[in-house]
Amino acid sequence: MSWHVAKDDLRAYVRGELAPPALWSADTHLAACADCRAVLTEVGDPVALAESWERLDAELDAPRPGLLESLLVRIGVADHTARLLTAAPVLRRSWLLAIAAVLLMTVAAAYSAQSGSSPTLFLVLAPLLPLAGVALSYGPSLDPTYEMAVVSPLHGFRLLMIRTVAVLSVGLLLNGLATLALPAYGLRALAWLLPALALTATGLALTARLGPVLAPALVGGTWIALLSVAHATAARDETLAPFTAAGQGVAGAVAALAAGLLYLVRDRFDSSSAHVPFGGFSDGGVV
Structure with missing residues (x-):
């Protein structure tokens, strides 16, 4: 990949402060980029990172209204x-x-x-x-x-x-x-x-x-x-x-x-x- 998420954006992502559409881009990129996920574990607090992924899982698993x-x-x-x-x-x-x-x-x-x-x-x-x-x-x-x-x-x-x-x-x-x-x-x-x-x-x-x-x-x-x-x-x-x-x-x-x-x-x-x-x-x- 020629593009990666900036470290400042990764820090904001971990703190839950990254706003759309940058948030959506980071979510999509992190799902496919092992390098950025590795950087994410370095710059982020482990507890905050776990909470961030839990919020993402909850959003993805939320039932869609019919x-x-x-x-x-x-x-x-x-x-x-x-x-x-x-x-x-x-x-x-x-x-x-x-x-x-x-x-x-x-x-x-x-x-x-x-x-x-x-x-x-x-x-x-x-x-x-x-x-x-x-x-x-x-x-x-x-x-x-x-x-x-x-x-x-x-x-x-x-x-x-x-x-x-x-x-x-x-x-x-x-x-x-x-x-x-x-x-x-x-x-x-x-x-x-x-x-x-x-x-x-x-x-x-x-x-x-x-x-x-x-x-x-x-x-x-x-x-x-x-x-x-x-x-x-x-x-x-x-x-x-x-x-x-x-x-x-x-x-x-x-x-x-x-x-x-x-x-x-x-x-x-x-x-x-x-x-x-x-x-x-x-x-x-x-x-």
């Missing part, structure tokens, strides 16, 4: 909140494609149904998708960032709400787009909305006691059982009870009660305990 994270930061979301939102496992491409495929199949099934009275399959399945998404977004066995979230100085309930808002926003948006593909059913195609909110709120409220795996599984199973009974007792081509006006009123009431219960038990999502099955939540909080 497109969604960058967009959230641009619209005013705090960078740490944006990172928590985009780190949710359910916001990955594979999950989104799976949900879109399920919705497309149910819409196709609704179109192919001969009765035409109600998009029953779509109404049955759509409320379960947000519930499943929330269940997958929080918990030690499902969330790869769970341990980091637990030890971070962040209220457990706030973390849960951040993830829930992200999941509901995406899930309800996809469900809403699927609903637009069923214009022949009119407002009846929106009958999934209140049950979806009721199931999600109930699952979250029970998570404080039963854990992030058992609670949504129990709520989803109850929903399937309820619809099975309603289907067995309903006449042919009759709208299932949960999707009638009375059923919608019950779903709205359940959603409101579950939201109130969730607020009352919010403190249980803090303080770790090591003796709860499924990595769930104890009376003291989350593990």
Whole structure:
């Protein structure tokens, strides 16, 4: 090489006083020049030099924000909140494609149904998708960032709400787009909305006691059982009870009660305990 970093610049580099663009040039040159690295060890304090390389390693290893994270930061979301939102496992491409495929199949099934009275399959399945998404977004066995979230100085309930808002926003948006593909059913195609909110709120409220795996599984199973009974007792081509006006009123009431219960038990999502099955939540909080 015909060019080397000046000793004064190397001293400033070690002290952390070398400013860009000279800093960038020095970094690039030192990575390829053994002679300058040897001079660097002579002119620099070993402790300061080690700290300098640690700062460089930290900068190089720092995760680069993705497109969604960058967009959230641009619209005013705090960078740490944006990172928590985009780190949710359910916001990955594979999950989104799976949900879109399920919705497309149910819409196709609704179109192919001969009765035409109600998009029953779509109404049955759509409320379960947000519930499943929330269940997958929080918990030690499902969330790869769970341990980091637990030890971070962040209220457990706030973390849960951040993830829930992200999941509901995406899930309800996809469900809403699927609903637009069923214009022949009119407002009846929106009958999934209140049950979806009721199931999600109930699952979250029970998570404080039963854990992030058992609670949504129990709520989803109850929903399937309820619809099975309603289907067995309903006449042919009759709208299932949960999707009638009375059923919608019950779903709205359940959603409101579950939201109130969730607020009352919010403190249980803090303080770790090591003796709860499924990595769930104890009376003291989350593990």
